[in-house]
Amino acid sequence: MPEHEPEQELGPKIADAFQTKADSARGFRSQGMARIARGRVRRRRQTLIIAAATVVVAVSIGGVWGAIGGPSPVSTSAGDSKAAAEGSGPLSDSPQAPSEDSGTACPQSHPIETAPGPEAVPPGTGLDVEQPVYGLQACRYRISPGDPMLLGSAGFNADTAQQVVDAIKVLPERNPDLPVFKCAPSARAKEAIVLRFDTSRGQREIWVAYDGCASVGFFTGSRTFGLYAAPLKLFMKGTVRPAGGIYLDHLKGW
Known part of the structure; x- marks a missing residue:
């Protein structure tokens, strides 16, 4: 009958202990990485929400400013340019003056x-x-x-x-x-x-x-x-x- 050696029993136990420790460490690392990923997703979502809220506030302020008489946006469309050109023309409704010595407007009878x-x-x-x-x-x-x-x-x-x-x-x-x-x-x-x-x-x-x-x-x-x-x-x-x-x-x- 072979002689029982304590080293032979400790060897597998120590190996199992190390393996269990390694598995636990990997589990902790996986959980930590998942938490980090979820945190990044939450921060990105918060950033998007804040940016959207900022746009809404800016649009609202712009509408109020326009309503109370602030500067209106300048249009560059061809139609608006034409309307502006026509609006800047003279407002006078005076008729065209005849040329010198035209002599054509007098009626034959008066x-x-x-x-x-x-x-x-x-x-x-x-x-x-x-x-x-x-x-x-x-x-x-x-x-x-x-x-x-x-x-x-x-x-x-x-x-x-x-x-x-x-x-x-x-x-x-x-x-x-x-x-x-x-x-x-x-x-x-x-x-x-x-x-x-x-x-x-x-x-x-x-x-x-x-x-x-x-x-x-x-x-x-x-x-x-x-x-x-x-x-x-x-x-x-x-x-x-x-x-x-x-x-x-x-x-x-x-």
């Missing part, structure tokens, strides 16, 4: 031909001399009863038109240098001039009387200005310039 006199401008037709003007057509008419007609015409640009208005609106109601006639009932004017101004409210007129005996001056229907040479020189040109007139014959400088 109410002045049948009016009681060159001072009888119809309501709503006369020019407010404080209103800006953008062009002028000067039309000379023969207003003799039974033989009315357009005698001459000329077109003037905005600058000249405004000069005419500015020269008229400072005049008194009567020129004291002109004579006062005792007029017979039949002493009607043979001709007169209509000044047709382009304005933002449409065409408005001033009637000019320089012949006959009863009426003389510039008439708007609501105001009367005396006959002076300064405005006449600006538009009495070409076929608009009369050969004479009862009052013109006594007026110098026209």
Whole structure:
């Protein structure tokens, strides 16, 4: 019978103990790595949640800022660029002024031909001399009863038109240098001039009387200005310039 040796019994026990220790260590390492992985996943999830919350807050603040009048975002689309270009253009509704001496806008017949006199401008037709003007057509008419007609015409640009208005609106109601006639009932004017101004409210007129005996001056229907040479020189040109007139014959400088 072989002799029992203690070393032979301790050897397997020690080996089993070491193996159990190693297994336990591996188990602990596996659990530790799992915990680390789960911790990393949780931190990443928290980071994503915080980032999303930050975006939501930023969008909310941006909406409130826009609502209370903060700077609006600048659009670079072609449509917005076109709208901005159109919006930056002039806001004026003024009509286009005719070219100098166009002479094409005067009607062949006009109410002045049948009016009681060159001072009888119809309501709503006369020019407010404080209103800006953008062009002028000067039309000379023969207003003799039974033989009315357009005698001459000329077109003037905005600058000249405004000069005419500015020269008229400072005049008194009567020129004291002109004579006062005792007029017979039949002493009607043979001709007169209509000044047709382009304005933002449409065409408005001033009637000019320089012949006959009863009426003389510039008439708007609501105001009367005396006959002076300064405005006449600006538009009495070409076929608009009369050969004479009862009052013109006594007026110098026209």
